[in-house]
Amino acid sequence: MATNGHRQPARRAGYPAKYSALGLFRRGLTHTEWPPAWRAHPIKRSYDVVIVGGGVHGLAAAYYLAANHGITDVAVLDKGYMGSGGSGRNTAILRSNYLTPEGVKFYDRSIELYRTLAADLDYNVMFSRRGHLTLAHNDSSLRTMRWRAEVNKAEGVDSEVIGPAEIKRLAPFLDVSQEARYPVLGALWHPPGGIIRHDAVVWGYARGADALGVHIHQNTEVTGIDVTDGRVRGVRTTRGDIATPLVLNATAGWATLIADMAGVALPITTSPLQAAVTEPVKPFLSTVIVSGTLHVYVSQTDRGELVFGASVDPFTSYAMRGSLEFIEGLAGHVLELMPALTKVRLLRQWAGLCDMTPDFSPVMGPTPVEGFLVDVGWGTYGFKAGPVSGEAMAQCIASGRTPEIIAPFGLDRFAEGVLVGEKGAAAVGH
Amino acid sequence: MILLPCAWCGPRDAGEFHHVGEATTRPDPRTASPQEWRAYLYMRENTCGWTTETWYHRMGCRRFIRVERHTETNEIRSVTAAGAPAEATR
Numbered sequence: 001m002a003t004n005g006h007r008q009p010a011r012r013a014g015y016p017a018k019y020s021a022l023g024l025f026r027r028g029l030t031h032t033e034w035p036p037a038w039r040a041h042p043i044k045r046s047y048d049v050v051i052v053g054g055g056v057h058g059l060a061a062a063y064y065l066a067a068n069h070g071i072t073d074v075a076v077l078d079k080g081y082m083g084s085g086g087s088g089r090n091t092a093i094l095r096s097n098y099l100t101p102e103g104v105k106f107y108d109r110s111i112e113l114y115r116t117l118a119a120d121l122d123y124n125v126m127f128s129r130r131g132h133l134t135l136a137h138n139d140s141s142l143r144t145m146r147w148r149a150e151v152n153k154a155e156g157v158d159s160e161v162i163g164p165a166e167i168k169r170l171a172p173f174l175d176v177s178q179e180a181r182y183p184v185l186g187a188l189w190h191p192p193g194g195i196i197r198h199d200a201v202v203w204g205y206a207r208g209a210d211a212l213g214v215h216i217h218q219n220t221e222v223t224g225i226d227v228t229d230g231r232v233r234g235v236r237t238t239r240g241d242i243a244t245p246l247v248l249n250a251t252a253g254w255a256t257l258i259a260d261m262a263g264v265a266l267p268i269t270t271s272p273l274q275a276a277v278t279e280p281v282k283p284f285l286s287t288v289i290v291s292g293t294l295h296v297y298v299s300q301t302d303r304g305e306l307v308f309g310a311s312v313d314p315f316t317s318y319a320m321r322g323s324l325e326f327i328e329g330l331a332g333h334v335l336e337l338m339p340a341l342t343k344v345r346l347l348r349q350w351a352g353l354c355d356m357t358p359d360f361s362p363v364m365g366p367t368p369v370e371g372f373l374v375d376v377g378w379g380t381y382g383f384k385a386g387p388v389s390g391e392a393m394a395q396c397i398a399s400g401r402t403p404e405i406i407a408p409f410g411l412d413r414f415a416e417g418v419l420v421g422e423k424g425a426a427a428v429g430h
Numbered sequence: 431m432i433l434l435p436c437a438w439c440g441p442r443d444a445g446e447f448h449h450v451g452e453a454t455t456r457p458d459p460r461t462a463s464p465q466e467w468r469a470y471l472y473m474r475e476n477t478c479g480w481t482t483e484t485w486y487h488r489m490g491c492r493r494f495i496r497v498e499r500h501t502e503t504n505e506i507r508s509v510t511a512a513g514a515p516a517e518a519t520r
Contacts, residue, residue: 256476267472315449414472
Protein backbone atom coordinates (compact mmCIF):
# COMPACT_ATOMS: atom_id res chain seq x y z
CA MET A 1 0.00 0.00 0.00
CA ALA A 2 1.24 3.47 -0.83
CA THR A 3 1.95 5.39 2.30
CA ASN A 4 2.79 8.80 0.87
CA GLY A 5 5.03 9.62 3.78
CA HIS A 6 2.24 9.40 6.31
CA ARG A 7 2.11 7.07 9.25
CA GLN A 8 -0.70 4.65 8.57
CA PRO A 9 -3.29 4.88 11.31
CA ALA A 10 -4.32 1.81 13.27
CA ARG A 11 -8.01 1.33 12.58
CA ARG A 12 -10.42 0.38 15.32
CA ALA A 13 -10.85 -3.35 15.37
CA GLY A 14 -13.72 -4.53 13.26
CA TYR A 15 -15.00 -1.08 12.39
CA PRO A 16 -15.44 -0.02 9.68
CA ALA A 17 -14.63 -3.03 7.53
CA LYS A 18 -11.73 -2.70 5.14
CA TYR A 19 -13.02 -2.72 1.60
CA SER A 20 -11.61 -5.54 -0.52
CA ALA A 21 -12.46 -7.60 -3.59
CA LEU A 22 -12.90 -10.67 -1.39
CA GLY A 23 -15.30 -8.78 0.90
CA LEU A 24 -17.30 -7.61 -2.10
CA PHE A 25 -17.50 -11.19 -3.39
CA ARG A 26 -18.55 -12.57 0.00
CA ARG A 27 -21.27 -9.94 0.48
CA GLY A 28 -22.45 -10.54 -3.07
CA LEU A 29 -23.02 -14.18 -2.15
CA THR A 30 -24.52 -13.68 1.30
CA HIS A 31 -26.44 -10.42 0.81
CA THR A 32 -25.40 -9.17 4.25
CA GLU A 33 -25.71 -5.46 4.98
CA TRP A 34 -22.64 -3.25 4.60
CA PRO A 35 -21.72 -1.57 7.87
CA PRO A 36 -22.27 2.20 7.79
CA ALA A 37 -19.16 4.02 6.54
CA TRP A 38 -19.31 6.43 9.51
CA ARG A 39 -21.30 6.72 12.71
CA ALA A 40 -23.58 9.32 14.25
CA HIS A 41 -22.58 10.27 17.79
CA PRO A 42 -24.36 12.18 20.52
CA ILE A 43 -22.79 15.64 20.65
CA LYS A 44 -20.28 16.06 23.50
CA ARG A 45 -20.19 19.25 25.56
CA SER A 46 -16.50 19.78 24.93
CA TYR A 47 -13.90 18.94 22.28
CA ASP A 48 -10.19 19.70 21.88
CA VAL A 49 -10.82 20.97 18.36
CA VAL A 50 -14.03 22.03 16.63
CA ILE A 51 -13.99 22.27 12.85
CA VAL A 52 -16.78 24.29 11.27
CA GLY A 53 -17.62 22.99 7.82
CA GLY A 54 -17.96 19.32 6.83
CA GLY A 55 -16.56 19.60 3.34
CA VAL A 56 -13.34 18.25 1.93
CA HIS A 57 -11.24 20.87 3.78
CA GLY A 58 -12.80 20.34 7.19
CA LEU A 59 -12.90 16.55 6.97
CA ALA A 60 -9.33 16.35 5.60
CA ALA A 61 -8.12 18.53 8.47
CA ALA A 62 -9.92 16.25 10.94
CA TYR A 63 -8.50 13.13 9.30
CA TYR A 64 -4.88 14.40 9.29
CA LEU A 65 -5.23 15.67 12.87
CA ALA A 66 -6.10 12.13 13.91
CA ALA A 67 -3.86 10.21 11.51
CA ASN A 68 -0.69 12.34 11.60
CA HIS A 69 -0.86 13.96 15.02
CA GLY A 70 -2.95 11.61 17.16
CA ILE A 71 -5.46 14.37 18.02
CA THR A 72 -8.80 12.55 17.95
CA ASP A 73 -11.04 14.60 20.27
CA VAL A 74 -12.27 16.51 17.25
CA ALA A 75 -15.77 17.49 16.12
CA VAL A 76 -16.64 18.41 12.54
CA LEU A 77 -19.87 20.44 12.36
CA ASP A 78 -21.90 21.07 9.25
CA LYS A 79 -25.19 22.94 8.98
CA GLY A 80 -26.32 20.60 6.20
CA TYR A 81 -25.06 17.18 5.18
CA MET A 82 -21.36 16.65 4.63
CA GLY A 83 -20.14 17.75 1.23
CA SER A 84 -23.31 19.75 0.60
CA GLY A 85 -21.44 22.98 -0.14
CA GLY A 86 -18.55 23.61 -2.48
CA SER A 87 -17.21 20.07 -2.09
CA GLY A 88 -20.22 18.65 -3.89
CA ARG A 89 -20.71 21.50 -6.37
CA ASN A 90 -17.28 21.93 -7.96
CA THR A 91 -16.30 20.41 -11.30
CA ALA A 92 -13.80 17.99 -9.66
CA ILE A 93 -10.78 19.11 -11.69
CA LEU A 94 -7.30 18.64 -10.22
CA ARG A 95 -4.16 20.44 -11.45
CA SER A 96 -1.10 22.24 -10.15
CA ASN A 97 -0.09 24.45 -13.10
CA TYR A 98 -0.28 27.71 -11.19
CA LEU A 99 1.56 30.98 -11.75
CA THR A 100 3.44 31.79 -8.55
CA PRO A 101 6.10 29.47 -7.09
CA GLU A 102 4.16 29.51 -3.77
CA GLY A 103 0.99 28.41 -5.52
CA VAL A 104 2.66 25.73 -7.66
CA LYS A 105 4.42 24.15 -4.66
CA PHE A 106 1.23 24.16 -2.62
CA TYR A 107 -1.12 22.68 -5.22
CA ASP A 108 1.48 20.15 -6.32
CA ARG A 109 1.60 18.74 -2.79
CA SER A 110 -2.19 18.37 -3.02
CA ILE A 111 -1.96 16.42 -6.30
CA GLU A 112 0.67 14.22 -4.69
CA LEU A 113 -1.70 13.44 -1.82
CA TYR A 114 -4.61 12.87 -4.22
CA ARG A 115 -2.46 10.44 -6.20
CA THR A 116 -2.33 7.92 -3.34
CA LEU A 117 -5.55 8.95 -1.60
CA ALA A 118 -7.55 5.89 -2.63
CA ALA A 119 -4.94 3.60 -1.05
CA ASP A 120 -4.41 5.84 2.00
CA LEU A 121 -8.14 6.03 2.76
CA ASP A 122 -9.08 2.53 1.53
CA TYR A 123 -11.76 4.22 -0.56
CA ASN A 124 -12.06 4.43 -4.33
CA VAL A 125 -11.89 8.14 -5.20
CA MET A 126 -11.64 7.46 -8.95
CA PHE A 127 -8.75 9.82 -9.70
CA SER A 128 -8.20 9.83 -13.45
CA ARG A 129 -4.96 11.59 -14.47
CA ARG A 130 -6.02 12.35 -17.98
CA GLY A 131 -4.16 15.59 -18.57
CA HIS A 132 -5.27 19.21 -18.47
CA LEU A 133 -5.27 21.50 -21.50
CA THR A 134 -5.61 25.29 -21.12
CA LEU A 135 -6.23 26.95 -24.47
CA ALA A 136 -4.77 30.29 -25.54
CA HIS A 137 -6.81 32.35 -28.00
CA ASN A 138 -4.64 35.45 -28.02
CA ASP A 139 -1.02 36.53 -27.65
CA SER A 140 -1.33 37.69 -24.06
CA SER A 141 -2.73 34.37 -22.82
CA LEU A 142 -0.03 32.52 -24.74
CA ARG A 143 2.54 34.70 -23.00
CA THR A 144 1.04 33.94 -19.57
CA MET A 145 1.10 30.23 -20.42
CA ARG A 146 4.79 30.34 -21.30
CA TRP A 147 5.36 32.07 -17.99
CA ARG A 148 3.32 29.43 -16.15
CA ALA A 149 5.09 26.59 -17.97
CA GLU A 150 8.50 27.95 -16.94
CA VAL A 151 7.48 28.48 -13.29
CA ASN A 152 6.00 24.96 -13.27
CA LYS A 153 9.15 23.39 -14.71
CA ALA A 154 11.31 25.25 -12.21
CA GLU A 155 9.18 23.73 -9.44
CA GLY A 156 9.38 20.27 -11.01
CA VAL A 157 5.79 20.22 -12.30
CA ASP A 158 5.15 18.78 -15.75
CA SER A 159 3.75 21.59 -17.98
CA GLU A 160 4.55 22.69 -21.49
CA VAL A 161 3.19 24.98 -24.20
CA ILE A 162 2.02 23.09 -27.29
CA GLY A 163 0.74 24.15 -30.70
CA PRO A 164 -2.57 23.55 -32.54
CA ALA A 165 -1.40 20.33 -34.28
CA GLU A 166 -0.55 18.70 -30.95
CA ILE A 167 -3.84 19.98 -29.45
CA LYS A 168 -5.77 18.38 -32.31
CA ARG A 169 -4.01 15.09 -31.60
CA LEU A 170 -4.98 15.22 -27.91
CA ALA A 171 -8.57 16.41 -28.47
CA PRO A 172 -9.73 15.60 -32.03
CA PHE A 173 -13.20 17.12 -31.50
CA LEU A 174 -11.78 20.55 -30.77
CA ASP A 175 -12.08 23.21 -33.47
CA VAL A 176 -8.50 24.42 -33.92
CA SER A 177 -9.08 25.95 -37.36
CA GLN A 178 -8.17 29.56 -38.02
CA GLU A 179 -11.79 30.21 -39.08
CA ALA A 180 -13.08 30.01 -35.50
CA ARG A 181 -14.33 33.20 -33.86
CA TYR A 182 -11.47 32.89 -31.34
CA PRO A 183 -8.82 30.73 -33.08
CA VAL A 184 -6.73 28.49 -30.82
CA LEU A 185 -3.12 29.65 -30.95
CA GLY A 186 -1.66 27.18 -28.48
CA ALA A 187 -2.25 25.56 -25.13
CA LEU A 188 -0.66 24.83 -21.79
CA TRP A 189 -0.49 21.02 -21.56
CA HIS A 190 -0.35 19.70 -18.00
CA PRO A 191 -0.31 15.86 -18.05
CA PRO A 192 -0.57 15.32 -14.22
CA GLY A 193 -3.95 17.10 -14.08
CA GLY A 194 -7.23 15.25 -14.23
CA ILE A 195 -10.60 14.64 -12.62
CA ILE A 196 -11.75 12.77 -9.55
CA ARG A 197 -15.05 11.85 -7.93
CA HIS A 198 -15.55 14.69 -5.46
CA ASP A 199 -18.23 12.98 -3.32
CA ALA A 200 -15.97 9.98 -2.85
CA VAL A 201 -13.18 12.25 -1.58
CA VAL A 202 -15.56 13.72 1.02
CA TRP A 203 -16.88 10.30 2.05
CA GLY A 204 -13.41 8.74 2.11
CA TYR A 205 -12.11 11.43 4.47
CA ALA A 206 -15.26 11.17 6.59
CA ARG A 207 -14.89 7.42 6.89
CA GLY A 208 -11.18 7.69 7.64
CA ALA A 209 -11.68 10.39 10.28
CA ASP A 210 -14.60 8.54 11.88
CA ALA A 211 -12.60 5.31 12.14
CA LEU A 212 -9.95 7.21 14.11
CA GLY A 213 -12.48 8.62 16.57
CA VAL A 214 -13.44 11.99 15.10
CA HIS A 215 -17.10 12.96 15.64
CA ILE A 216 -18.92 14.16 12.54
CA HIS A 217 -22.09 16.11 13.36
CA GLN A 218 -24.25 16.83 10.35
CA ASN A 219 -27.27 19.17 10.47
CA THR A 220 -25.57 21.07 13.29
CA GLU A 221 -25.42 24.78 12.58
CA VAL A 222 -22.98 27.04 14.39
CA THR A 223 -24.87 30.08 15.69
CA GLY A 224 -22.11 31.80 17.64
CA ILE A 225 -18.52 31.66 18.79
CA ASP A 226 -17.62 32.62 22.34
CA VAL A 227 -14.55 34.81 22.54
CA THR A 228 -13.34 36.30 25.82
CA ASP A 229 -10.08 38.21 26.33
CA GLY A 230 -9.15 37.60 22.68
CA ARG A 231 -9.39 33.80 23.08
CA VAL A 232 -11.87 31.28 21.77
CA ARG A 233 -13.81 29.54 24.58
CA GLY A 234 -16.44 27.62 22.67
CA VAL A 235 -19.06 27.52 19.96
CA ARG A 236 -22.83 27.74 20.17
CA THR A 237 -24.79 25.46 17.88
CA THR A 238 -28.38 24.53 17.16
CA ARG A 239 -27.69 21.36 19.18
CA GLY A 240 -26.28 23.09 22.24
CA ASP A 241 -23.06 24.77 23.34
CA ILE A 242 -19.62 23.18 22.98
CA ALA A 243 -16.60 24.26 24.98
CA THR A 244 -13.38 24.24 22.97
CA PRO A 245 -10.07 26.11 22.92
CA LEU A 246 -9.71 25.80 19.16
CA VAL A 247 -12.05 26.50 16.26
CA LEU A 248 -11.14 26.05 12.61
CA ASN A 249 -13.32 27.91 10.14
CA ALA A 250 -13.26 25.61 7.09
CA THR A 251 -16.38 26.92 5.42
CA ALA A 252 -16.83 28.18 1.90
CA GLY A 253 -19.57 30.63 1.01
CA TRP A 254 -20.32 31.36 4.65
CA ALA A 255 -16.72 32.00 5.73
CA THR A 256 -17.41 35.69 6.39
CA LEU A 257 -20.45 34.91 8.55
CA ILE A 258 -18.52 32.43 10.73
CA ALA A 259 -15.53 34.78 11.02
CA ASP A 260 -17.92 37.61 12.01
CA MET A 261 -19.03 35.49 15.00
CA ALA A 262 -15.44 35.56 16.25
CA GLY A 263 -15.03 39.23 15.33
CA VAL A 264 -12.46 38.59 12.60
CA ALA A 265 -12.69 40.68 9.40
CA LEU A 266 -11.93 38.93 6.12
CA PRO A 267 -11.03 40.28 2.67
CA ILE A 268 -13.70 38.15 1.02
CA THR A 269 -16.65 38.70 -1.29
CA THR A 270 -19.02 35.83 -2.08
CA SER A 271 -20.30 35.16 -5.59
CA PRO A 272 -22.06 32.15 -7.07
CA LEU A 273 -20.38 30.05 -9.72
CA GLN A 274 -22.58 28.05 -12.04
CA ALA A 275 -21.91 24.70 -13.62
CA ALA A 276 -23.87 22.31 -15.79
CA VAL A 277 -23.83 18.72 -16.98
CA THR A 278 -25.10 17.10 -20.19
CA GLU A 279 -26.73 13.77 -20.82
CA PRO A 280 -24.18 10.94 -21.06
CA VAL A 281 -22.57 10.27 -24.44
CA LYS A 282 -19.92 7.80 -25.56
CA PRO A 283 -16.37 8.59 -24.41
CA PHE A 284 -14.71 11.01 -26.82
CA LEU A 285 -12.93 13.56 -24.67
CA SER A 286 -9.90 12.21 -22.84
CA THR A 287 -8.51 15.49 -21.44
CA VAL A 288 -9.81 18.40 -19.41
CA ILE A 289 -10.25 21.43 -21.71
CA VAL A 290 -10.13 24.97 -20.34
CA SER A 291 -10.54 28.24 -22.17
CA GLY A 292 -10.04 31.44 -20.23
CA THR A 293 -11.11 33.63 -23.15
CA LEU A 294 -14.38 31.73 -23.59
CA HIS A 295 -14.91 31.40 -19.81
CA VAL A 296 -15.52 27.68 -19.92
CA TYR A 297 -14.00 24.36 -18.89
CA VAL A 298 -15.13 20.94 -20.05
CA SER A 299 -14.42 17.39 -18.98
CA GLN A 300 -16.13 14.06 -19.57
CA THR A 301 -16.95 11.92 -16.55
CA ASP A 302 -16.60 8.16 -16.39
CA ARG A 303 -20.36 7.93 -16.97
CA GLY A 304 -19.99 9.89 -20.20
CA GLU A 305 -21.59 13.16 -19.08
CA LEU A 306 -19.88 16.39 -20.07
CA VAL A 307 -19.31 18.65 -17.07
CA PHE A 308 -19.08 22.37 -17.79
CA GLY A 309 -17.98 25.13 -15.48
CA ALA A 310 -17.54 28.85 -15.93
CA SER A 311 -16.32 31.93 -14.14
CA VAL A 312 -18.19 33.38 -11.16
CA ASP A 313 -21.35 35.39 -11.70
CA PRO A 314 -20.63 39.09 -12.28
CA PHE A 315 -21.90 40.30 -8.90
CA THR A 316 -21.75 39.19 -5.27
CA SER A 317 -24.61 37.09 -3.94
CA TYR A 318 -25.44 34.27 -1.55
CA ALA A 319 -28.21 33.03 -3.86
CA MET A 320 -27.43 29.59 -5.25
CA ARG A 321 -29.75 29.78 -8.22
CA GLY A 322 -29.00 29.10 -11.85
CA SER A 323 -29.73 31.66 -14.55
CA LEU A 324 -30.75 31.40 -18.19
CA GLU A 325 -28.06 33.90 -19.29
CA PHE A 326 -25.43 31.58 -17.94
CA ILE A 327 -26.68 28.56 -19.85
CA GLU A 328 -27.07 30.56 -23.05
CA GLY A 329 -23.56 31.97 -22.81
CA LEU A 330 -22.08 28.63 -21.81
CA ALA A 331 -23.73 26.74 -24.68
CA GLY A 332 -22.43 29.28 -27.19
CA HIS A 333 -18.91 29.04 -25.83
CA VAL A 334 -18.87 25.26 -25.74
CA LEU A 335 -20.05 25.13 -29.35
CA GLU A 336 -17.26 27.54 -30.31
CA LEU A 337 -14.83 24.92 -29.02
CA MET A 338 -16.64 21.75 -30.11
CA PRO A 339 -19.21 22.42 -32.86
CA ALA A 340 -20.08 18.70 -33.01
CA LEU A 341 -21.99 18.99 -29.71
CA THR A 342 -24.96 20.93 -31.14
CA LYS A 343 -27.44 18.10 -30.53
CA VAL A 344 -26.30 17.21 -27.02
CA ARG A 345 -28.85 18.12 -24.35
CA LEU A 346 -28.13 19.58 -20.94
CA LEU A 347 -29.26 17.49 -18.00
CA ARG A 348 -29.08 20.04 -15.20
CA GLN A 349 -27.33 23.13 -13.91
CA TRP A 350 -26.44 24.25 -10.42
CA ALA A 351 -24.54 26.92 -8.53
CA GLY A 352 -22.11 26.95 -5.62
CA LEU A 353 -20.72 29.81 -3.58
CA CYS A 354 -17.18 31.05 -4.10
CA ASP A 355 -15.35 33.18 -1.54
CA MET A 356 -13.24 35.44 -3.72
CA THR A 357 -10.13 37.14 -2.32
CA PRO A 358 -8.40 40.19 -3.84
CA ASP A 359 -5.38 38.15 -5.04
CA PHE A 360 -7.10 34.85 -5.93
CA SER A 361 -5.15 33.04 -3.22
CA PRO A 362 -6.65 31.49 -0.07
CA VAL A 363 -6.50 32.77 3.50
CA MET A 364 -5.04 30.18 5.88
CA GLY A 365 -3.67 30.07 9.40
CA PRO A 366 -4.10 32.02 12.63
CA THR A 367 -6.14 35.18 13.12
CA PRO A 368 -5.94 38.00 15.69
CA VAL A 369 -8.30 35.91 17.88
CA GLU A 370 -6.27 33.23 19.66
CA GLY A 371 -7.61 29.76 18.98
CA PHE A 372 -9.59 30.83 15.92
CA LEU A 373 -7.99 29.58 12.72
CA VAL A 374 -9.16 30.05 9.16
CA ASP A 375 -8.94 27.93 6.03
CA VAL A 376 -11.09 30.13 3.81
CA GLY A 377 -11.13 32.33 0.72
CA TRP A 378 -11.01 29.34 -1.58
CA GLY A 379 -12.57 31.15 -4.52
CA THR A 380 -12.89 28.82 -7.47
CA TYR A 381 -9.94 26.55 -6.60
CA GLY A 382 -10.78 25.04 -3.21
CA PHE A 383 -11.54 21.45 -4.08
CA LYS A 384 -8.16 20.63 -5.62
CA ALA A 385 -6.45 21.97 -2.50
CA GLY A 386 -8.46 19.86 -0.02
CA PRO A 387 -5.79 17.33 0.99
CA VAL A 388 -2.86 19.75 1.31
CA SER A 389 -5.01 22.26 3.21
CA GLY A 390 -6.16 19.54 5.59
CA GLU A 391 -2.61 18.35 6.10
CA ALA A 392 -1.23 21.86 6.61
CA MET A 393 -4.05 23.04 8.90
CA ALA A 394 -3.73 19.87 10.99
CA GLN A 395 -0.03 20.57 11.35
CA CYS A 396 -0.80 24.20 12.20
CA ILE A 397 -3.26 23.13 14.92
CA ALA A 398 -1.04 20.39 16.36
CA SER A 399 2.20 22.37 16.43
CA GLY A 400 0.79 25.85 17.06
CA ARG A 401 3.06 27.13 14.28
CA THR A 402 2.26 28.00 10.67
CA PRO A 403 3.80 25.41 8.32
CA GLU A 404 6.08 26.84 5.64
CA ILE A 405 3.88 25.64 2.78
CA ILE A 406 0.98 27.91 3.85
CA ALA A 407 3.07 30.77 5.28
CA PRO A 408 2.49 32.99 2.19
CA PHE A 409 -1.31 32.69 2.59
CA GLY A 410 -1.73 34.26 6.04
CA LEU A 411 -4.50 36.76 6.83
CA ASP A 412 -1.89 39.36 7.83
CA ARG A 413 -0.68 39.65 4.23
CA PHE A 414 -3.55 42.04 3.51
CA ALA A 415 -2.55 44.42 6.29
CA GLU A 416 1.08 44.21 5.20
CA GLY A 417 0.29 44.47 1.49
CA VAL A 418 2.18 41.28 0.53
CA LEU A 419 -0.32 39.63 -1.81
CA VAL A 420 0.15 36.39 -3.77
CA GLY A 421 -1.32 37.25 -7.17
CA GLU A 422 -2.75 34.15 -8.81
CA LYS A 423 -5.34 35.78 -11.05
CA GLY A 424 -3.51 34.75 -14.22
CA ALA A 425 -3.78 31.07 -13.33
CA ALA A 426 -6.81 30.80 -11.05
CA ALA A 427 -9.45 33.12 -12.46
CA VAL A 428 -11.12 30.73 -14.88
CA GLY A 429 -8.73 27.87 -15.49
CA HIS A 430 -9.42 24.85 -13.34
CA MET B 431 -32.73 37.92 -16.27
CA ILE B 432 -32.40 40.17 -13.26
CA LEU B 433 -33.78 43.67 -13.73
CA LEU B 434 -31.99 46.54 -12.07
CA PRO B 435 -33.87 49.84 -11.99
CA CYS B 436 -31.35 52.51 -12.94
CA ALA B 437 -31.98 55.86 -11.28
CA TRP B 438 -31.91 57.50 -14.70
CA CYS B 439 -32.86 54.84 -17.26
CA GLY B 440 -35.51 52.78 -15.43
CA PRO B 441 -35.49 48.96 -15.25
CA ARG B 442 -32.63 47.47 -17.30
CA ASP B 443 -30.98 44.04 -17.63
CA ALA B 444 -28.43 43.63 -14.84
CA GLY B 445 -25.92 42.53 -17.49
CA GLU B 446 -25.69 46.16 -18.64
CA PHE B 447 -24.19 47.15 -15.31
CA HIS B 448 -20.84 46.68 -13.66
CA HIS B 449 -21.03 45.67 -10.00
CA VAL B 450 -18.59 48.02 -8.30
CA GLY B 451 -19.14 46.62 -4.82
CA GLU B 452 -20.06 47.65 -1.30
CA ALA B 453 -20.57 51.36 -0.82
CA THR B 454 -17.66 52.49 1.33
CA THR B 455 -16.09 55.79 2.19
CA ARG B 456 -12.54 56.29 1.17
CA PRO B 457 -10.20 57.39 3.96
CA ASP B 458 -8.30 60.59 3.34
CA PRO B 459 -5.12 59.46 1.52
CA ARG B 460 -3.14 62.28 3.13
CA THR B 461 -3.79 61.12 6.66
CA ALA B 462 -4.61 57.40 6.36
CA SER B 463 -1.97 54.95 7.57
CA PRO B 464 -0.91 52.17 5.16
CA GLN B 465 -2.89 49.68 7.30
CA GLU B 466 -6.06 51.81 7.13
CA TRP B 467 -5.62 52.21 3.40
CA ARG B 468 -5.17 48.46 2.86
CA ALA B 469 -8.17 47.68 5.06
CA TYR B 470 -10.16 50.01 2.80
CA LEU B 471 -8.75 48.32 -0.29
CA TYR B 472 -9.20 44.69 0.74
CA MET B 473 -11.52 44.15 3.71
CA ARG B 474 -15.22 43.61 2.98
CA GLU B 475 -18.39 43.34 5.04
CA ASN B 476 -19.75 40.73 2.58
CA THR B 477 -23.17 40.97 4.22
CA CYS B 478 -25.63 38.12 3.86
CA GLY B 479 -28.83 40.20 3.80
CA TRP B 480 -29.57 43.83 2.98
CA THR B 481 -26.56 45.74 1.78
CA THR B 482 -25.88 49.08 0.11
CA GLU B 483 -23.67 48.94 -2.93
CA THR B 484 -22.52 50.86 -5.98
CA TRP B 485 -23.30 49.81 -9.55
CA TYR B 486 -22.07 51.44 -12.74
CA HIS B 487 -24.41 51.53 -15.75
CA ARG B 488 -21.61 50.90 -18.24
CA MET B 489 -23.79 49.97 -21.23
CA GLY B 490 -26.34 52.70 -20.58
CA CYS B 491 -26.09 56.16 -19.07
CA ARG B 492 -22.59 55.41 -17.72
CA ARG B 493 -23.45 56.84 -14.36
CA PHE B 494 -23.07 55.38 -10.89
CA ILE B 495 -26.05 54.36 -8.78
CA ARG B 496 -26.46 53.44 -5.13
CA VAL B 497 -28.50 50.22 -4.75
CA GLU B 498 -29.96 48.58 -1.66
CA ARG B 499 -30.03 44.86 -2.43
CA HIS B 500 -30.66 41.67 -0.46
CA THR B 501 -27.71 39.38 -1.22
CA GLU B 502 -29.62 36.18 -0.49
CA THR B 503 -32.70 36.89 -2.63
CA ASN B 504 -31.31 39.58 -5.00
CA GLU B 505 -34.36 41.70 -4.12
CA ILE B 506 -33.84 45.44 -4.66
CA ARG B 507 -35.31 47.87 -2.12
CA SER B 508 -34.10 51.24 -3.32
CA VAL B 509 -32.01 52.84 -6.05
CA THR B 510 -30.63 56.35 -5.87
CA ALA B 511 -28.08 58.38 -7.74
CA ALA B 512 -24.65 57.83 -6.25
CA GLY B 513 -22.54 60.71 -5.03
CA ALA B 514 -19.44 62.11 -6.67
CA PRO B 515 -17.62 59.52 -8.83
CA ALA B 516 -14.55 59.62 -6.60
CA GLU B 517 -16.65 58.33 -3.71
CA ALA B 518 -18.68 55.95 -5.84
CA THR B 519 -15.72 54.14 -7.39
CA ARG B 520 -14.18 53.28 -4.00
